[in-house]
Amino acid sequence: MWFIRHRKIPAVPRVINLYGGMLAKSTTYRELDALTYINSVDGLHLPVPQVLDGLVIPRHIRGYFNCGSLADDEGSVLLLMTSLPGKPVGAALNDYSDTQVARLAKQLFTVFHSIRELSPTNNMVCGVGGRGCTSYLMSLSTFGPFDSVASFNAWMVLRAESRLGSVRMASLPKRIDDAETRFSHGDLTPRNVLVDEQGNLTGVIDWEAAGWMPRHWDPAYVS
Known part of the structure; x- marks a missing residue:
């Protein structure tokens, strides 16, 4: 540059x-x-x-x-x-009626239920093809891959301990080390959801952070 x-x-x-x-x-x-x-x-x-x-x-x-x-x-x-039709939902979501929001939520559920039904050949936490993971909330660089959810959770605990300290760590929920991995988008935000003028879903874009993650990954990211 x-x-x-x-x-x-x-x-x-x-x-x-x-x-x-x-x-x-x-x-x-x-x-x-x-x-x-x-x-x-x-x-x-x-x-x-x-x-x-x-x-x-x-x-x-x-x-x-x-x-x-x-x-x-x-x-x-x-x-x-x-290319896909539509524009990112963005701030327009604030102007939607309850009916439009409910309809869009149902359409998004259908998409993400479908990809969560995809099962990996093993229980690794990784990108497609065994590459490292990408998460804009977790790290400024790629991380992993991990041979299991347990090893992925252990890595996250080490990162959290350095920031929270042992006292606050003790109050965190129990780790779910036996969770299954499922295909995840990894960056579900309003800028990556395309809609038409009526607020219907027309596309989901920007799949750079997608990969095989614990099955709660996308819901946790959105919340």
């Missing part, structure tokens, strides 16, 4: 709308892997982008691209995918 600033060469926008209902997004292999996996599941028809291609961004031009705060050297890609 230093080269771009001093040579006054503009950076490439992170998302570029293309012709024919397509868009290109500078992102990481984590999002490419997650969407490719979801697209590949037979009978799973969800309002998510369809992957068309993933192009590795060569090292010598990576400075032109913003691939997100968690991009790593080997994981920067230009993801070509279908």
Whole structure:
């Protein structure tokens, strides 16, 4: 980015709308892997982008691209995918009627119930393909993978102890080390939920933080 600033060469926008209902997004292999996996599941028809291609961004031009705060050297890609209709629900949610909110909640439940029914081949806590985990609430970098929920919980306890101290830690609920892992979006926020003018769900986007997490992960993130 230093080269771009001093040579006054503009950076490439992170998302570029293309012709024919397509868009290109500078992102990481984590999002490419997650969407490719979801697209590949037979009978799973969800309002998510369809992957068309993933192009590795060569090292010598990576400075032109913003691939997100968690991009790593080997994981920067230009993801070509279908675009979805609608706009992020954002602050408009505050203006919805009770009926609209209830309807949208039901539509979101259908999507996330579907992905939570996906079972991994093991009980690892990890990104798709065994990659490290991503959580914007937990860490500024990737973490893991973990061979079990118990080892993931132990890692979280160590992080919490350094911040809370042993006295406050003693008041926390008992760890659920035997929880099953399920596929999770990992970043369910109003900016990642697309709706039409009537407030109906049209898409769920930004799957970079998706992976195999304890089954309570998405509900806990939202709450």
